[in-house]
Amino acid sequence: MCTNIVEQTPVTGAGKGEHGWFKVKTAMVSYDHPVQLADEHALNIDFLSDTVSERIAVEMDAASARALVATITEALRKAEEANAII
Incomplete structure (x- = not known):
């Protein structure tokens, strides 16, 4: 069954x-059927530019997604602690 869960946010970044x-302008996050991952549902992140052809797609299970969120949060906490974020 499709979940139709999709969230979008503008971002400033770059992708290879x-x-x-x-340049990456948008991040689309969904929880739905993956294309490559063998799981029934997955967290899917698409990093998009202004042109349709430039895209980075990532699929991961829920546990990996939660671990990634925690890791990003911790890296940002350490950067703030070190006064590295301007």
């Missing part, structure tokens, strides 16, 4: 694709 680096 098939043809080199490109």
